[in-house]
Amino acid sequence: MKLLRVAVELGRFLDQTDDITQAEQLFELLSAFALNFDCPWIAYGTLVPDEKGLKAAHPASGAILKYPDEWKERYLKMGYDRIDPLIKKSRRRVGAVRWSDVYRDASTTENERRVLDEAATFGLRSGITVPLHGPAGSFTIMSFAQPLEREFHNTTMTYLQLAALHFHLSVTKFADSSALKQAHGLSAREKECVLWAARGKSSWEIGMIVGISINTVNFHLKNVMRKLDAHSRTVAAVKAADLGIIKL
Numbered sequence: 001m002k003l004l005r006v007a008v009e010l011g012r013f014l015d016q017t018d019d020i021t022q023a024e025q026l027f028e029l030l031s032a033f034a035l036n037f038d039c040p041w042i043a044y045g046t047l048v049p050d051e052k053g054l055k056a057a058h059p060a061s062g063a064i065l066k067y068p069d070e071w072k073e074r075y076l077k078m079g080y081d082r083i084d085p086l087i088k089k090s091r092r093r094v095g096a097v098r099w100s101d102v103y104r105d106a107s108t109t110e111n112e113r114r115v116l117d118e119a120a121t122f123g124l125r126s127g128i129t130v131p132l133h134g135p136a137g138s139f140t141i142m143s144f145a146q147p148l149e150r151e152f153h154n155t156t157m158t159y160l161q162l163a164a165l166h167f168h169l170s171v172t173k174f175a176d177s178s179a180l181k182q183a184h185g186l187s188a189r190e191k192e193c194v195l196w197a198a199r200g201k202s203s204w205e206i207g208m209i210v211g212i213s214i215n216t217v218n219f220h221l222k223n224v225m226r227k228l229d230a231h232s233r234t235v236a237a238v239k240a241a242d243l244g245i246i247k248l
Helices: 003-016 023-037 069-078 085-090 099-104 110-121 154-183 188-198 203-210 214-227 233-242
Strands: 041-050 053-056 064-066 126-133 139-146
Touching: 003 023, 003 154, 023 041, 023 064, 023 139, 023 154, 041 154, 069 110, 085 099, 085 110, 085 126, 085 139, 099 110, 099 126, 126 154, 139 154, 188 203, 188 214, 188 233, 203 214, 214 233
Parallel strands: none
Antiparallel strands: 041 053, 041 064, 041 139, 126 139
C-alpha cells in the first residue's frame, strides 16, 4: 500500500471516530481500517492482575475480539493466556512487536511457541501486538493478524499502532466517563472498603477495621466492582484511585 493512501485511510479513520461514543462502533471502524493491511483478525483486551501475575480478561468482561470462534474457544479452554508469549513480551515493551520476532526470540520457550503454532492452524499466521500501558499499572494489548505468513513492514506497524492507540484512548475515555457517573453512586461504606482493599487489606482485615463481617465486606466490594465496571477488586481499587474516589 502506498504511503499516501495509508495516510489518507488513517485520516479518514480518525475523522470517522470523532463523534463515536460506543466502543463496538469504534471497533468496527478500526476493523475496516485494518483490512487495508489485510488484517481481518483483531483482538483488544485488558490484562487483569491475579495471584500469578497478569492474565487476559474473559471476553465477556470487556474484551473485544474479532478472532475465529474456534480459536477463541481453544484459547480459553487451554488457558493459553497463562503461557502466551505475546503477553509476556508486551509487558516489557512500549512499541508494537511482530509475532515472528517473538517466535524466534531465544527467551521464548517451546511451550510458548506452541500457542503461536496453534494460532496459525486457525488462520492467524502472522501478526503484531501493540502494548497499551495506562495509569497505575493498567495494561491492555491489541493484536492485528493476517491469514498469510509474511512480515509486517515498519510503516504498516506504525500506522496500525497509531490506530490502536487512538482506539484505546477513546475507549478509555468512554469508560472513565461511565465510571465517573457511577462513582457518585458509591456509598460511604463502599468507598471505605475499596480504600482498604487498595491498601492491600484482605476481606477479613477490612472487616476487622471497619467492624463488619467478611460477607458484608465482599458484598460492598462486589458493588464497587459492578459500579466501576471492574473485573476484580484490584482493578476496582486502581480505578477508584485514578478517578479520585479514594486517596491512597
